[in-house]
Amino acid sequence: MTLLVVGIVYMGILVAIGVISSRTGAASAEDYFLAGRSFGTLVLFMALFGTNVTAFALLGLPGKAYHQGVGVFGFFGASAAFWGPIVFILLGYPIWKFGKQFGYVTPSQMFADRWQSPAVGHLTLVLMLLYTVPYIVIGIMGGGIAINTLSDGAVSYELAAGVLTAVTVFYTSAGGMRGTAWTNVFQAGVFLVFLIVVCVGIATKLGGATHLHERLVAERPDLLTMHNFPAGKWATGFLVGPVSIIAFPHMFMRLLAARDAVSLRRTIKIYPLALILLFLPVTLIGVWGAVVEPGLQGKASDGILPLLVAQYLPDWLSAIGLAAILAAVMSSLDGQLLTISTLLSIDVFHRSGDARRWGRISVVVIAAIAFAVAMARPEAIFNISIYAFSGYTLMIPVMIAAFYWPRSTGPAIVAGSLAGHLLLATYYLPDSWWPSAWRLPDFGLFPVANCLVVEITIILLASSVTARHSSAVAFNDPLT
Amino acid sequence: MSDRGWRIAGSVAIVVAVILHNEEWLFASRGQPLFDGTTALFGWLPADVVYHLVWIGLGTLACWMLLRGSWRVRD
Numbered sequence: 256m257t258l259l260v261v262g263i264v265y266m267g268i269l270v271a272i273g274v275i276s277s278r279t280g281a282a283s284a285e286d287y288f289l290a291g292r293s294f295g296t297l298v299l300f301m302a303l304f305g306t307n308v309t310a311f312a313l314l315g316l317p318g319k320a321y322h323q324g325v326g327v328f329g330f331f332g333a334s335a336a337f338w339g340p341i342v343f344i345l346l347g348y349p350i351w352k353f354g355k356q357f358g359y360v361t362p363s364q365m366f367a368d369r370w371q372s373p374a375v376g377h378l379t380l381v382l383m384l385l386y387t388v389p390y391i392v393i394g395i396m397g398g399g400i401a402i403n404t405l406s407d408g409a410v411s412y413e414l415a416a417g418v419l420t421a422v423t424v425f426y427t428s429a430g431g432m433r434g435t436a437w438t439n440v441f442q443a444g445v446f447l448v449f450l451i452v453v454c455v456g457i458a459t460k461l462g463g464a465t466h467l468h469e470r471l472v473a474e475r476p477d478l479l480t481m482h483n484f485p486a487g488k489w490a491t492g493f494l495v496g497p498v499s500i501i502a503f504p505h506m507f508m509r510l511l512a513a514r515d516a517v518s519l520r521r522t523i524k525i526y527p528l529a530l531i532l533l534f535l536p537v538t539l540i541g542v543w544g545a546v547v548e549p550g551l552q553g554k555a556s557d558g559i560l561p562l563l564v565a566q567y568l569p570d571w572l573s574a575i576g577l578a579a580i581l582a583a584v585m586s587s588l589d590g591q592l593l594t595i596s597t598l599l600s601i602d603v604f605h606r607s608g609d610a611r612r613w614g615r616i617s618v619v620v621i622a623a624i625a626f627a628v629a630m631a632r633p634e635a636i637f638n639i640s641i642y643a644f645s646g647y648t649l650m651i652p653v654m655i656a657a658f659y660w661p662r663s664t665g666p667a668i669v670a671g672s673l674a675g676h677l678l679l680a681t682y683y684l685p686d687s688w689w690p691s692a693w694r695l696p697d698f699g700l701f702p703v704a705n706c707l708v709v710e711i712t713i714i715l716l717a718s719s720v721t722a723r724h725s726s727a728v729a730f731n732d733p734l735t
Numbered sequence: 736m737s738d739r740g741w742r743i744a745g746s747v748a749i750v751v752a753v754i755l756h757n758e759e760w761l762f763a764s765r766g767q768p769l770f771d772g773t774t775a776l777f778g779w780l781p782a783d784v785v786y787h788l789v790w791i792g793l794g795t796l797a798c799w800m801l802l803r804g805s806w807r808v809r810d
Binding site: 325326332336337340341345346421458463464467468470472479480483486489490492523527531533535707735 | 756757758759768780781782784788790794798799801805810
């Protein structure tokens with residue numbers, strides 16, 4: 256009953272924010288898709304943070320810490336807290352600056368204009384769609400599975416996925432970027448506060464954090480070192496998650512919505528602190544869970560956080576936990592839906608005149624397709640998600656060339672990108688399509704490291720033998 | 736210090752932070768762990784987590800120096 260009440264109240268708040276957002280702002284494309292580039296520090300930060308954090312942070316990370324120990328904090332959390340601000344400084348600021356200066360709404364517009372190359376724009380659009388659409392399906396599936404599990408099967412997977420999709424579609428289509436950003440403020444607040452409360456609550460209930468650490472030393476000292484991660488994966492892990500966030504189209508477009516450089520600068524300062532507040536509790540909860548509730552095998556450890564909450568904390572906190580997981584799922588899902596709808600409305604249908612209507616239609620259609628796929632529960636989709644993260648990373652050299660290498664050319668960008676993305680695909684295609692014997696060795700690193708070397712080399716070489724377009728746009732002084 | 740100086744200092748700090756992040760390299764070069772992983776700050780915060788918090792501090796300093804030497808914006 257408590258679960259139901261909290262779920263209804265939570266969804267009700269999101270719907271209310273969507274309705275209020277739909278009544279503010281103008282009907283222009285810039286207002287609907289970028290909230291009129293009006294985000295101050297709080298909204299910008301929460302919109303970026305809420306979109307960046309998925310259910311993986313609340314379920315997958317404690318599950319990984321359960322098996323791999325405190326190294327999870329260094330591998331995921333510290334790396335993200337370090338690289339996130341750096342990519343925001345070096346690439347996020349130029350994205351915002353030139354986006355505002357030239358009026359860009361989508362990544363495809365920016366890069367096509369930079370090199371005066373429709374091919375670069377089309378390639379960017381295709382890659383963004385290719386890597387983002389599966390994420391929408393994963394978000395719906397993750398939310399459906401989480402609610403179904405937390406409610407002990409009382410709420411079916413289909414109903415849970417349907418309700419969360421419907422509510423997300425409602426406030427996203429109604430409020431556009433403004434609606435999703437304001438709901439993200441609420442959602443990011445919910446899951447951050449929940450995690451800190453749960454971490455303190457569990458420690459208190461189980462005899463204190465010091466006692467739990469002593470149990471770890473006595474029973475599972477192996478979880479107190481980072482040596483459960485291979486060195487090569489550790490060294491290149493930053494390429495897969497922390498660096499690629501700047502190339503997520505939903506992050507890219509939220510950066511374009513910043514009001515001014517001061518808001519962006521303050522956001523960069525807060526970001527690492529928020530990531531530490533997120534990753535520290537989930538890591539501790541995971542390793543504490545390993546001594547308190549030992550024996551969970553494989554993916555079963557992903558349920559350690561809800562399990563500890565259900566076992567040791569009051570019922571109402573379990574209900575808030577449900578809201579927190581929904582918040583993490585929906586705060587990413589809304590950004591992805593809006594981004595795909597923007598790409599389709601602006602880049603494919605060229606409907607900037609009646610953007611609000613086309614944006615709403617696109618959100619509904621994409622969500623309906625993603626929901627239909629999610630109902631089939633395709634197993635392969637989770638492999639696609641790992642592939643997609645690496646794919647986003649391969650967009651980084653394109654961004655660097657756009658802002659920092661005036662000599663780069665459109666044909667070189669197309670050639671380098673195609674080579675890098677095709678090579679990446681060979682590592683992730685099923686064996687029946689591309690036998691593993693044909694794959695280049697990964698040298699113990701994440702495959703994207705090899706692909707980056709190939710991509711960058713081709714961009715450099717091809718730029719030296721092809722001519723710059725005479726009217727290529729100069730992005731001068733990207734850091735000033 | 737000039738803007739260029741801040742940017743160079745920030746870049747150097749980034750390189751140092753990257754080396755520190757890869758504690759396995761440091762472990763291999765010394766032939767022994769950098770610290771006893773079973774110890775904890777305040778009795779509960781694992782040493783490995785503290786280690787990473789320290790280098791994130793350096794990383795944050797690197798970002799501050801990069802910002803100081805680049806964007807012509809002050810809060």
